[in-house]
Amino acid sequence: MMIADLILREHHLSTLQAELLRADGKEHAAYVIFGISRIGADPFTHQPRLRVMVKDVFAVNDDEIKSSDHQHISWSTERFVQLLARAEREGLQLGIAHSHPAGPTHFSAQDDANEAELIRLSQNRNGADAILPSLLFAGEGFAAGRVWLSPTSFINLGSARTVSSSWRTISFDQEGSVENRALARQDLALGPEFNQAMRHLRVGVVGAGGTGSPLLQQIARMGAGYIAIFDPDYVEHSNLNRLYGATMMDADQGNKKVDVARREIDRMGLGTSVATFDAWIGSPACRDALKSMDLIFGCTDDHDGRSLLNRLAYYYLIPVIDIGLALRVTERHGLTCLEADGRATVLEPGCACLLCRRIVDAGVAAEEALRRNDPVEYERRKVEAYVRGEGNPSPAVISFTTSVATMAVEEMIQRMNRFRGVDGDIANRVRKFNMAEDFRPGAKKEPCRVCGSDRVHGIGDVQPFLGRAG
Ligand SMILES: [Zn+2]
Ligand SMILES: [Zn+2]
CATH class of the missing domain: 3.40.50.720 (NAD(P)-binding Rossmann-like Domain)
Structure with a gap:
């Protein structure tokens, strides 16, 4: 089974947190440009892996938002298409991040439907190799993430790690700590x-x-x-x-x-x-x-x-x-x-x-x-x-x-x-x-x-x- 993880610099995590979890308590969204690392076989599991790295974060501006409250957001995809062109030019991938300030800490059925549409757009424009990473922030911070490979399939991120000074691991797998x-x-x-x-x-x-x-x-x-x-x-x-x-x-x-x-x-x-x-x-x-x-x-x-x-x-x-x-x-x-x-x-x-x-x-x-x-x-x-x-x-x-x-x-x-x-x-x-x-x-x-x-x-x-x- 394919596994996926994310690496981001500490300052990108701070930017995402500040943009997505604002004091207004509403849902917010951002576009994220990613580099990608395709691994044929992990040396320990011998399974293929996908690693995505955050390169750039762009908040979705107020004038692009069609409507937003504490449990939904919808926005114009005009800039998404513009950024797809940049991603293709630079050999990068375009993804999104959004927030559920009041929960839930998982992706909703509406997210599933919206993101399936976005990956369809990505692959139509940039080819079948295009992927769509999607990050979810809820409550205090980073709650979940996944990578869409096609309009009908995605893999969940197992973890996210920060680099550049502070090396922190955010694990999304619900496993208890083992006493050693x-x-x-x-x-x-x-x-x-x-x-x-x-x-x-x-x-x-x-x-x-x-x-x-x-x-x-x-x-x-x-x-x-x-x-x-x-x-x-x-x-x-x-x-x-x-x-x-x-x-x-x-x-x-x-x-x-x-x-x-x-x-x-x-x-x-x-x-x-x-x-x-x-x-x-x-x-x-x-x-x-x-x-x-x-x-x-x-x-x-x-x-x-x-x-x-x-x-x-x-x-x-x-x-x-x-x-x-x-x-x-x-x-x-x-x-x-x-x-x-x-x-x-x-x-x-x-x-x-x-x-x-x-x-x-x-x-x-x-x-x-x-x-x-x-x-x-x-x-x-x-x-x-x-x-x-x-x-x-x-x-x-x-x-x-x-x-x-x-x-x-x-x-x-x-x-x-x-x-x-x-x-x-x-x-x-x-x-x-x-x-x-x-x-x-x-x-x-x-x-x-x-x-x-x-x-x-x-x-x-x-x-x-x-x-x-x-
Ligand atoms: Zn959502
Ligand atoms: Zn140097």
Whole structure:
């Protein structure tokens, strides 16, 4: 069975609430432009999914309303048709939102009839692929949602989630909370809502190595219901100083890092569903899984992988917390010094991206892509010193890799629970371990087209995927 969900930015939710639930107590309506993400198979249910992302909200003006009271509204569809043209031009979908200020908290028979007419209009104008998302606000807020696929069929939204600073989940499925003894102490600290949200969250972890493995240990024990792990690498002996769960035998046998990670989470017995992908995240095999995530931790060292996640965050409104660690041993006045910098960076609309923070190097990313796609040409250029080559193995210590993973998990808690207060978000935190201090470096003043332009935020599926050539 197809399932559907919605992601919207916090400010769009506030706009919808303000427009639809006004003090006059009457029904109101709005047009909503959506980006769409079609998922062939969810990595956990293996069922197709549909995800819609809010891009724009337009209130239906008073002069378009034919009649309205506390339990009905009817309005001219002239602007609906105009917006259909825009949606078609930009590869987007047009939907509606309306309110039942005095209830009911479900769609009425009149809504069914009206919306069937609107989807008929959409498909006549924009083709059989056009869909019609419809959102209902009642009482205090968001009450229900559905996506019409044809004049005779729709799927209900299972949940709506907010991004851009505050990450909240609004669940439309009526299911009671399940008491979990393993999470009782966490419940005391972060509240039952946090545990409930973790249970539903689909968390992706890209990279199951030095920083990914401590992160996986933490989020699994925090009650994450669904974890997808992406890593093409095998356990090596040089990983054993920091890879949680990995044994000498794993290195001797060359076991996959994703298999070690899955084994460790399964052994906890906390009921986590785990999906693993032993491929580079840019390969088509990973695409549906990445698009199915609610939150992704980027624990990879490769610039090309990072630049893909960087776009994914803005195109699909899937927040990414990217982490990195740089250890350098230097000589100063004849003394050997260890410099250790850890970083956790949040990527989502409202935050500067990795390119604008000069964390991803586009040149190195291109070389990595070349190495993967055309190894012969890559070797030729390496000989001629046109590419930098892989370089020496970097130093690594488990205390630092674990600490940087913890910085990322703390940022997730902040966005879900606000334990540092509403102004406590830290989009980019750098910890200088040898100074025992944290810094918050800024970004370029002129943001790029990915993080700085509203156009791609929540645009969803485009050709090519994420607008990336090759
Ligand atoms: Zn209604
Ligand atoms: Zn940017």
